[in-house]
Amino acid sequence: MRKHLTTLTVATALTSGLLAGAAGHAAADPGASAAASYYLVFDKSGVTSSRLYLKQSVPGRDKVIADYKAGSGTIKNTCAVGKGWLPNGDYKIEFHRKNFDGIINGYVIKLSDKSCHAGTRRTELFIHSEMRPNGQQGRIESERWTDENPNDYYSNGCIKLRPSHIKNLFNRLDDLGWSKLKKLKVVS
CATH class of the missing domain: 1.20.5 (Single alpha-helices involved in coiled-coils or other helix-helix interfaces)
Known part of the structure; x- marks a missing residue:
């Protein structure tokens, strides 16, 4: 024994x-x-012809998961409230919704406030598109995206995507996990 x-x-x-x-x-x-982490990069090149990337943090060069054409503002002045493109820097993701009903509608990602280089505080910043609160296309211009209208990428200082692109971004983040989305980085 x-x-x-x-x-x-x-x-x-x-x-x-x-x-x-x-x-x-x-x-x-x-x-x-280590849990995977993701972030968004808005690379400013033109008011209606910039890029929004969904990236994954990995050793070495970070991996691009998705790439979308995007617009921001109507002019390049980052201090122009309601019409300038976003100031460079990091933004927190405050919330996301598929049924937002406000001055903009539908699929939105709310960004933290940011001051421009001169100190002007930029508020009410979103990543969004043109749609109705239920995510569908509407009849009025602010709720309808048309490929024939190059002005659809203009915004009041937010980041704007075509409806199919913001829905694709939401689907990807739904699959990856929104809690893993750490920030938006705006660069030029």
């Missing part, structure tokens, strides 16, 4: 050691337990 207990104790110790060693190895590998 004593011999069996000793053999069992040694076997248990070896198994526990192997499991602890394997667990220690997995914990030492930063990629093994």
Whole structure:
């Protein structure tokens, strides 16, 4: 009986050691337990011809998950409230909704406020499109996107995507997990 207990104790110790060693190895590998994180980049090149990227943070160069044409504002002055494009820098994602009903409607991502280089505070900043509160196309211009209208990318200082693109972005983030979306970075 004593011999069996000793053999069992040694076997248990070896198994526990192997499991602890394997667990220690997995914990030492930063990629093994690190949760993926994502962020948005708005790369300003023109008021109606910029790009919005969904990126994943990975070792080395970050991975582009999605790339969309986007617009921001009606002029390039980042201090012009209600018409200038967004100031450069990082923005927090405050909330997202598929049924927003306000001055803009439908699919929206609310961004934190930001001051421009001269100190003017920019508020009510969103990533959005032109649609009705239910996400469908409406009859009035502010709720209807037409490919023939190049002015659809103009906004009152927000980031604007075509309806199919913002819906695609939402679908991707629904799958990836909104809690993993860390910020928006605006660059030029």
